[in-house]
Amino acid sequence: MGDTRERLAPEVGLSSAEAARRLAEHGRNELPEAPGPTVIGRVGQQLRDPMILLLCGALALVLVVGDHADAVIIAAVIALNTTIGVVQDIRAQHAVAALAEMSAPEARAWRDGGLTTLRAVELVPGDVVRLEAGDIVPADLLLVEAESLEVDEAAMTGESVPVGRRTGDELLAGTVVTRGRARADVVRTGSNSSLGRIAAMVGTRVRPTPLQRRLSALSRQLVLAIGAVCAVVLGLAVVQGASWTAAAVLAVSLGVAAVPESLPAVVTISLALGAHRMARRHAVVRRLPAVETLGS
Template sequence: MRGLTSQEAQKRLVEYGPNALPEKPSEPLWQRFLRQFQSPLIYILLFALAVDLGLWLYEGAHGLPLEALAILAILILNATLGTLQEKRSEEALRRLKALAEPMAWVLRDGRFQHLPSREIVPGDVVRLEAGDRIPADGVLLEASGVLVDESLLTGESVPVEKRVRDEVFSGTLLVRGRALMEVSRTGLRSAMGRIAGLLAEMEEEKTPLERRLEAFGHRVARWVMGLAAALVALGFLAEGFSAQVLLFAVALAVAAVPEGLPAVLTLALALGVERMARRKAVVRRLSAVEALGSVTVIATDKTGTLTENRMEVQKVVGPDPQRALLAMVLCNDADLETGAGDPLELGLLRYAARHLNVQQVRHEHPRLSERPFDSAWKYMRVTTPEGSFLKGAPEALIPRLALSPEDKASLLEQAEAYAKEGFRVLALAHGEGEREEGLSFLGFVLLLDPPRPEVPEAVAKVLKAGVRVVMVTGDHPATALAIARQVGIPAEVVATGDEIGELSDEELLEVDVFARVKPEDKLRIVEAFRKAGEVVAMTGDGINDAPALKRADVGVAMGQRGSEVSREVADLVLLDDNFATIVAAIEEGRSIYENIQKFIRFLFSTNLSEVLV
């Protein structure tokens, strides 16, 4: 196997383009500055400024136009504050993104070369090892004990076993084994690229604050312009054309318009952003801080957001717990010290290490022979001087036990009952010498992806504040329901991805836990809640969460564990991946919203007195 030549790779790079998602060009500073003027209230102030300057020039430009200069100062201050805050947030995200350019071992000109991932083209052969992020879509040419974590793409917390000729996808993680992959799709054609393409077709949504201010601005503009026009008409009827009448109408318009509102809004939101930054949250859009205060529904991902994204043993149940611990250590290829290996096997070792010395046990029980795990037989065997230890799926090991058919059926029912409670169930067995039949049963190991410790308190706070929490995950319904109840989400109704298509929008609103969902299901869920008048915050870290993050009123992405795609479209990025930070953001948003309401009431009371005077 020689791979592509450098010339052929260069030709394909020109044909297919780089293996990277197209980056949105940064908005020029002047364009960003001008965008701050897009508001009906600002339009009235600009109109008043133009009329005031026009009349000043018409009357011979005597003295300084103080009213015009005051309006201009307010407009420039507001636009400058908004522009600077957006720029700072963008720079913080750019620093996060520029941690390191991904590299890959690619077979070129007959030898493996360490190349930037963006230079990979279809037809390249890439070498993958445990811990590598898969750089493009492809097919496995060689696979040795390969397990791939696809949680960023599918939401599934359990790694998937892959064999020769199986397809693997860009953005997923090789957690165990070694492989050679032939690249089939890169850039926008890859799994990650297709989701990015779906995002490009979606329009940017306005936040609740932006929508309310727009409606409020239109109402104020209509009243103010109507009142000014009526005054001008009455003045012209009484006195004929007069600059004084026009000036009076403009003065009335400026007095009626809360000209301080844009500046105070921007300042209040900018201060909120500063406080959020101190709590490890980067706000990408100023108005998103207030939008968090208006949130009525949080649609949260499970894997890695509510949970730690690692399998942990909850308990071991069975007739021989001591030997079960030995099986967990000996029938295991992971290394606890380096953290290398299958996440599930590492979870077994972490549990066993609390009860015995892992290194000492392995030293005292050397391996004589083994049968590695394979999905064809669904178990693993390791033979030591103490006999054979086996671990595997209950349905694969229980038929091999030296028990009566009734006892075997009873054990299978137990395993099924544990699975319905949301556990991942492993069976452990032992046999004398090197054997795989006539075994003695040691016990069941019950594993869960545990909730993050801060989540139950955060969920309780959010529920107390009147915000509904629903779970949206790609995981098994029983697992999702178990975690929902552990973290305190009131979960009664569960719907799977297959059922979502058959439910009406009204029926979707009754669901508390959505399981086995696809990216398009997440979009529909967010849209159904928004259609019902809810203000939706969507949290997530995966590539598969990105379209729904963009469509939600507030998209919240994880900064450390989150995919680049999800961070790009989010309104809020949590640098410490802490779910509890969302609670702080909601509190911050509500306080800002109350301050804005108080200020509008104050402004209108003073402006009304000005108009009456």
């Protein structure tokens, strides 16, 4: 959808009929609400991690052998790793949901020849809006008049101090006017605005990070190596006269001992600490493995 930059006289603006037509064409000026996964779904996502699957296999083996002490330890590691991942995911989802709260509830626009206050969700491309100090920018705008205008863009760009804007500049939805006043054309609304594009990235399918690929490869190598060693031990024990039951218990015990039970917990805790440090600097980490990618 291209930018709409019709220039209309401020004393005229759009007619109600034209605004209704554009609203039907472009949709409401609001962020689409995509339902997030349930808690069970989040747990399932964490349990599909290759290292966790390896631990689940080890847990099943120790239960078969009857080693309840090791079973408790492995189950605790799985629970800890899953809990940290789910909590981080929920926190990130809440932070992204806060984008909707950055939207302006109301806006002042010229309609039918007069300046009127309307709900910001009713704005359409081509509307002419008025801004003053304290206003939240209700959509992506193109300035047609600006008087000593300064805008706080920290939420969108990370700029720590308000920046000056003048005629011809664009204002991003969700930023805040801190000084001056202006008149501007609405050019993008809803999911096409800067806020909408950020929100859309939340639902974008992401590729595995380098850390995830390395851990997946390590898990496959461990499974093959442990399986081969257990098979050799099982065969040697039987050849030396041990019963099949005793040989199987020995092989399973060796396989469980070779599984690095603490590795997933160490990796997850390390990444969670990194995400916590970034959160203190107002950076939201949706997926813990992304911390390693950023650090590299």
